[in-house]
Amino acid sequence: MKRFIAVLLVFSNIFLQGCFSYRDINKLLFATAVIVDVDNSNNPVLFVEAYKGVREESNQKDRLVFKGTGKTLLDALKNINLSSSNEVNYEQTKAIIFTEKAANIGLEKFIDIFEREQQFIMRANFCIFEGTGDELLNIKIPDEKFLGIFVYDLIRNINTSSSAIKLTLNELLNKRLMKDRTAVASFIQFNRRETENKIFLNGGAIITKDKYVSRLSAEETKGYNFLVNKVSKGVFQISNPQDKNKLISLEILSSKTRTKIEYVNGSIHLTKKIKTICTIGESQGRFYGNKNEIDKLEALAAEEINKLTSSVFSKFQKNNLDIFDIENDVYIRYPKLNIENIILNTELKTEIEVEIRNSADIIS
Structure with missing residues (x-):
């Protein structure tokens, strides 16, 4: 037993010499x-x-x-x-x-x-x-x-x-x-x-x-993060459909963006499928949320995400700045394809689904 302990101490000393x-x-x-x-x-x-x-x-x-x-x-x-x-x-x-x-x-x-x-x-x-x-x-x-x-x-x-x-x-x-x-x-x-x-x-x-x-900008970053699948939490605002002068803040619970790349007739077709789950974080004024009203809210939220993503994509496409990793995604999908200024030859399509759940304001 003593010999075993002695051997153990020797090995411990050897392995711990690299530590501070x-x-x-x-x-x-x-x-x-x-x-x-x-x-x-x-x-x-x-x-x-x-x-x-x-x-x-x-x-x-x-x-x-x-x-x-x-x-x-x-x-x-x-x-x-x-x-x-x-x-x-x-x-x-x-x-x-x-x-x-x-x-x-x-x-x-x-x-x-x-x-x-x-x-x-x-x-x-x-x-x-x-x-x-x-x-x-x-x-x-x-x-x-x-x-x-x-x-x-x-x-x-x-x-x-x-x-x-x-x-x-x-x-x-x-x-x-x-x-x-x-x-x-x-x-x-x-x-x-x-x-x-x-x-x-x-x-x-x-x-x-x-x-x-x-x-x-901070607003452009929201759209960028949706496009490159880097949204996990956050907040964004939409108009209250029951009072156009008021806002509703939606709190993001989770979000997932899937990317599809296709080369068609000399151009790149880029599809972003965004699935976002939210809850109502805050409502200016009352919002009575039966299923029909929640459907309207989800449509408005999808429209807002589409606006954010389309705006930032359009700006940097005009500036010929591929911040969305399009060229890398195309190379993975089509390794022999060679297109100069690839973002200028890219068409963006977004498919956005928003689900609003667990809100205290929903009335069945």
């Missing part, structure tokens, strides 16, 4: 957010928000901010280590944020390090911020000390909304390998006020061929 010891952690700084900006010469400026792994006197984590510059992002990263008495570890990074200026120059100049450096985790959120790195890190967030954790929590709450976007580093890197090389990232805005500065998610930032080229 208490002393190792005490010598490390853990990054929560990495922000990529550029200077006036378009050279990278890297900001890192971090905390120390262990404090002997207190469990309170101090927020540390580092700034590094260089000719390349790796150069800036190494210069940050020169300004810190502890090594910065990136395995806990919650958000990788590019400023608009850096994203306008092009991701290809900066993104390679995030794929090569093993410490950067693939599930980190990727975002675009409208301002500068200095602005973002100087914002005082009332309910959270760390920007990276705050952004992570904001994006985690996207599941309750259909008007926001989530994109991980892994998803971005995969999108760069697809035919259209187009991705939509979370867009962070800065509400500048004298009394309180606030950051919030507002729609999406469109990246194509590694460059930030356009925006999705």
Whole structure:
């Protein structure tokens, strides 16, 4: 028995050598957010928000901010280590944020390090911020000390909304390998006020061929999410059929979008079959919902979803921006088919079914 325990201890020591010891952690700084900006010469400026792994006197984590510059992002990263008495570890990074200026120059100049450096985790959120790195890190967030954790929590709450976007580093890197090389990232805005500065998610930032080229508004994001099957929860409004001056808010319980691709006479026929289950979340004024009235409400809801999806598709079709993965879907269905500017040769058809259930206002 003693021999067995001794062998077990030896193997445990071998297998656990790769883990951080208490002393190792005490010598490390853990990054929560990495922000990529550029200077006036378009050279990278890297900001890192971090905390120390262990404090002997207190469990309170101090927020540390580092700034590094260089000719390349790796150069800036190494210069940050020169300004810190502890090594910065990136395995806990919650958000990788590019400023608009850096994203306008092009991701290809900066993104390679995030794929090569093993410490950067693939599930980190990727975002675009409208301002500068200095602005973002100087914002005082009332309910959270760390920007990276705050952004992570904001994006985690996207599941309750259909008007926001989530994109991980892994998803971005995969999108760069697809035919259209187009991705939509979370867009962070800065509400500048004298009394309180606030950051919030507002729609999406469109990246194509590694460059930030356009925006999705919050309303357009709703239609986009329906088309690409990314709606799970959320709210949208329709007019109250019993009082045209009032609104009814429908809360989405679930939604599923199925895609059908056909190549017919030189054009792509794209069919989106959307099945959405809702409940009445709020009614301005009374709504007496017998079956006939609920049928009317479901028809109005389907009409609203059709309006949202048709509007966003039409806008980006005119701009020749395939944010809907059409080219990739066509390649999977017809691998030998070669069509230039594929979204310009695509006809969209939507088949929308809305079911309203479990409403206290329904009268049988």
